[in-house]
């Protein structure tokens with residue numbers, strides 16, 4: 001058996017952890033640069049705010065219903081996510097973190113347990129310990145656990161936990177699920193499936209998996225078996241990422257080379273930090289810049305470049321040097337740039353490198369210096385020590401007008417409690 005645990009309206013729930021004033025009120029969270037709605041509380045959903053709704057189109061609704069609006073605060077969401085995941089992992093030795101707000105737990109050793117009760121216990125502990133509401137779907141396969149989660153959310157009697165004990169018993173419910181809502185069925189496949197009369201999860205579960213394999217793919221055939229209660233998708237251990245990307249849209253168009261260089265240097269530094277925190281080395285770097293394709297009156301330009309490092313490295317100084325070198329090669333004057341980013345390429349895990357007798361590895365990989373840098377910035381706050389090229393102007397910064405404090409990751413933004 002598997003459980004899929006999904007945080008409800010995750011970003012909104014994170015905002016509510018430290019701010020009980022907005023409990024029970026309509027709340028929305030915006031994408032980078034305050035552009036579109038990316039999370040909605042149930043109250044905001046009920047008012048007709050859609051996912052991906054641009055903010056300027058719902059300004060009237062926001063005003064009329066006094067909707068609370070937040071810029072996205074990924075430092076806060078990331079930290080709360082880590083805590084939720086750690087707490088959930090104490091309920092089973094087998095798990096797979098699926099996204100920032102979803103985790104699969106393997107429950108194969110729990111056959112004598114009342115799993116619905118266990119789910120309720122898990123749910124209560126996450127709510128009590130971290131004020132995070134979750135929905136729990138339990139089923140004999142990962143695909144059915146995903147569907148069970150859907151019922152846990154939508155059924156008023158489920159109290160946040162829904163268990164599919166047996167694939168046969170759940171057939172009437174599968175008739176209610178459109179085929180494109182099944183985990184792993186893409187939009188492309190759902191069109192083709194509907195063409196041949198397969199409209200619901202039930203229809204797909206009634207298919208012969210050999211036929212589906214012939215007509216579609218082995219992946220969709222596995223989904224058919226999973227819907228029938230035969231588990232074929234195992235829990236995957238978290239593999240460290242193969243590339244690390246850091247990119248942002250600018251708050252307003254950027255034209256000066258010095259401003260873009262500052263932005264790219266900040267992204268490269270951040271990417272190098274992520275690289276070191278997962279204990280990897282990068283083989284090269286890709287840098288890209290682009291103008292705003294949606295602005296029809298601007299002349300358009302976009303370009304990218306990939307450079308290989310002389311030896312695998314996690315040294316911010318080397319990574320910065322190549323990032324700036326790449327930018328110099330692709331930057332053109334007289335354009336209004338909207339976005340830039342860097343990607344560290346072909347990561348090697350575990351810091352094992354192939355030495356090169358012509359390259360001084362001590363210069364390329366200064367682990368002591370990088371450790372000291374990470375420790376200082378970890379203890380005293382982000383960018384306590386930074387490279388000069390990262391600058392202070394930050395003219396490129398995204399719009400974040402209503403960002404909540406980083407309650408858990410910045411000393412000077414901790415919650416203050418007054419007692420009389």
Ligand SMILES: [Mg+2]
Nearest residue numbers: 006007009101
């Ligand atoms: Mg969620």
